[in-house]
Amino acid sequence: MAITTTDRPDSPAGRRSRGGDVLAARRRRSAAKSLGVVTALLAAFSVYAIIDGGLTLYLQRVIDGATNGVLYGMVALALVLVFKATGVINFAQGAMAMFGTFLAFTAVDKWAVPLVVAILIGMVLSAGAAAGIERVLIRPFDPSNHLPIIIVTLALYLALNALAALLWGFDPRGFPTLFPTGSDDYLSIGGARLYYTKLGTALVAVAVVVALHLTLSRSRLGLAFRCVASNVESSRLLGVHIGRTVQSSWAIAAAVGTLAGCLAAPTTYLDPTFMDKILIYAFAAATLGGLDSIAGALVGGVVTGLAIALLTGYIPWLGGEFALGCAFFVIIAVLQFKPSGLLGRRTQDRV
Amino acid sequence: MTHPLLELRAVHAFYGDVECLHGVDLTVADGEVVVVLGANGAGKTTLLRSICQLVRTKGQILFDGAPIGANTYDIVRRGVSMVPQGRGTLVDLTVEDNIRAGGYIRRDKDVESDLGYWYEVFPPLAQRRSTLAGSLSGGEQQMLAIARALMSKPKLLLLDEPSLGLAPIVVRQLFDVLARVCAERAVAMVVVEQNAALALGMAQRGYVLEAGAIAVTGEANTLRDDENVRRAYLGY
Numbered sequence: 059m060a061i062t063t064t065d066r067p068d069s070p071a072g073r074r075s076r077g078g079d080v081l082a083a084r085r086r087r088s089a090a091k092s093l094g095v096v097t098a099l100l101a102a103f104s105v106y107a108i109i110d111g112g113l114t115l116y117l118q119r120v121i122d123g124a125t126n127g128v129l130y131g132m133v134a135l136a137l138v139l140v141f142k143a144t145g146v147i148n149f150a151q152g153a154m155a156m157f158g159t160f161l162a163f164t165a166v167d168k169w170a171v172p173l174v175v176a177i178l179i180g181m182v183l184s185a186g187a188a189a190g191i192e193r194v195l196i197r198p199f200d201p202s203n204h205l206p207i208i209i210v211t212l213a214l215y216l217a218l219n220a221l222a223a224l225l226w227g228f229d230p231r232g233f234p235t236l237f238p239t240g241s242d243d244y245l246s247i248g249g250a251r252l253y254y255t256k257l258g259t260a261l262v263a264v265a266v267v268v269a270l271h272l273t274l275s276r277s278r279l280g281l282a283f284r285c286v287a288s289n290v291e292s293s294r295l296l297g298v299h300i301g302r303t304v305q306s307s308w309a310i311a312a313a314v315g316t317l318a319g320c321l322a323a324p325t326t327y328l329d330p331t332f333m334d335k336i337l338i339y340a341f342a343a344a345t346l347g348g349l350d351s352i353a354g355a356l357v358g359g360v361v362t363g364l365a366i367a368l369l370t371g372y373i374p375w376l377g378g379e380f381a382l383g384c385a386f387f388v389i390i391a392v393l394q395f396k397p398s399g400l401l402g403r404r405t406q407d408r409v
Numbered sequence: 410m411t412h413p414l415l416e417l418r419a420v421h422a423f424y425g426d427v428e429c430l431h432g433v434d435l436t437v438a439d440g441e442v443v444v445v446l447g448a449n450g451a452g453k454t455t456l457l458r459s460i461c462q463l464v465r466t467k468g469q470i471l472f473d474g475a476p477i478g479a480n481t482y483d484i485v486r487r488g489v490s491m492v493p494q495g496r497g498t499l500v501d502l503t504v505e506d507n508i509r510a511g512g513y514i515r516r517d518k519d520v521e522s523d524l525g526y527w528y529e530v531f532p533p534l535a536q537r538r539s540t541l542a543g544s545l546s547g548g549e550q551q552m553l554a555i556a557r558a559l560m561s562k563p564k565l566l567l568l569d570e571p572s573l574g575l576a577p578i579v580v581r582q583l584f585d586v587l588a589r590v591c592a593e594r595a596v597a598m599v600v601v602e603q604n605a606a607l608a609l610g611m612a613q614r615g616y617v618l619e620a621g622a623i624a625v626t627g628e629a630n631t632l633r634d635d636e637n638v639r640r641a642y643l644g645y
Contacts, residue, residue, distance in 0.1 A: 284506065284510075288499040288501050295481065296513045297482045299482045
């Protein structure tokens with residue numbers, strides 16, 4: 059015997075097109091539509107840009123924007139990981155990445171280990187440190203009350219910056235890169251140059267996003283993340299250890315952030331504030347992507363990078379220094395017109 | 410020596426500094442269905458939350474003869490499952506992920522076949538397995554909550570007002586399925602319910618809570634015939 063509330067057809071396809079699936083379909087349509095709007099805006103601006111400055115310059119700006127954007131996307135991914143499990147934006151994410159990058163730098167500089175190993179050391183150490191920070195500074199607070207936790211992350215940002223300044227000083231340092239950096243190590247695309255460093259960075263970032271997305275959508279840990287993000291008390295009743303779940307999200311996010319820091323540092327130079335700007339762009343990217351979507355973080359990062367490169371590159375009175383303003387504009391525009399972002403889920407609740 | 414599955418000895422519960430249960434004694438035997446009745450604010454929900462350690466408690470709670478411990482995640486692993494009031498649906502997960510989440514503590518290979526079992530018991534869920542659970546109707550969410558709670562293969566199921574906000578016909582069907590499944594799997598139940606007639610119908614024993622303390626206890630039949638219980642909770 060089973061519950062059949064009505065004589066509705068039993069076939070699984072019976073109600074595919076009705077009820078909640080309408081919501082899913084609407085979400086897909088809405089994502090497609092907003093991606094379309096963004097693409098159309100970029101395309102329209104591109105036409106103007108190509109007429110204005112020629113194809114080669116345009117391609118160069120697109121390449122620069124997209125490859126920078128991938129890095130923003132990676133930091134956004136770290137923000138999204140913590141946000142998914144806790145509903146909180148970690149304002150110290152950039153500072154944690156900066157610290158991890160300094161650790162990797164120390165490993166290369168002082169202990170003379172190969173760069174790949176040093177980056178891995180930095181990632182592992184920062185993951186461990188993040189786990190410790192979560193245990194000591196975050197877990198004592200009620201996970202359902204977000205404001206105190208956000209304030210703690212702000213304080214942590216200040217503390218990490220100060221500590222890094224104390225340990226390593228403010229002098230910018232050059233950071234080695236994983237990829238060949240010779241003056242002719244580039245691919246030529248229509249006259250524009252795509253340097254191997256940029257290409258390699260982008261490929262690593264995409265690989266990380268794909269790997270994390272696959273693990274989290276299939277693994278037990280990913281299920282725990284989604285449960286905790288959805289309802290803390292229900293998750294407790296399912297036997298999920300809330301603290302350890304949040305701790306894992308902090309650890310993974312810190313490792314991803316450190317990797318992004320190590321990939322960004324060769325072009326930006328390394329000092330205690332080098333991640334601050336990138337973090338702002340990552341906020342824009344995460345907001346644009348929808349805050350709870352891993353793929354959205356990457357898409358948001360690329361779009362943010364493109365928007366910044368094109369706007370500051372072709373609108374002379376904005377100037378190169380207006381990049382942060384562009385990020386601000388993206389954040390405000392998304393929150394105003396599409397708060398759930400390009401690929402995020404709008405929470406829907408039936409009372 | 411045999412011991413009850415669950416035993417509460419002089420349990421007090423607190424929200425902050427406010428004491429909401431004042432020394433409750435309660436036992437549940439293996440496979441037994443126990444109903445808890447009481448007016449609004451009598452402490453029924455608090456009683457269930459005490460068992461899962463979602464509130465601060467004093468006094469002894471024994472499960473399977475040993476102290477139940479202080480951590481909800483351990484209690485769930487020992488075989489206690491709870492459907493909270495309002496069903497605790499994970500609204501932005503799909504129906505299937507909700508049921509899977511119910512089996513979160515399990516690491517055996519039967520999770521997949523169990524998933525199939527619940528789709529058979531509740532066909533409406535099978536039809537909407539990839540739908541976000543937040544868009545289900547109240548009745549469907551309650552089916553989901555029951556499937557989710559039983560996915561962990563508990564020895565004891567705690568149900569907080571399963572009939573809340575549901576049409577009488579849906580409630581009756583749900584209770585039928587619940588009674589059958591729990592009997593099949595020898596799952597003991599503690600049901601907190603406003604619908605006293607229905608709950609007393611499926612329970613072996615009952616407790617009446619008044620202002621945080623047990624006022625009356627006895628066999629379900631005895632309670633049904635008790636003058637005071639009848640007037641207060643059955644309405645005739």
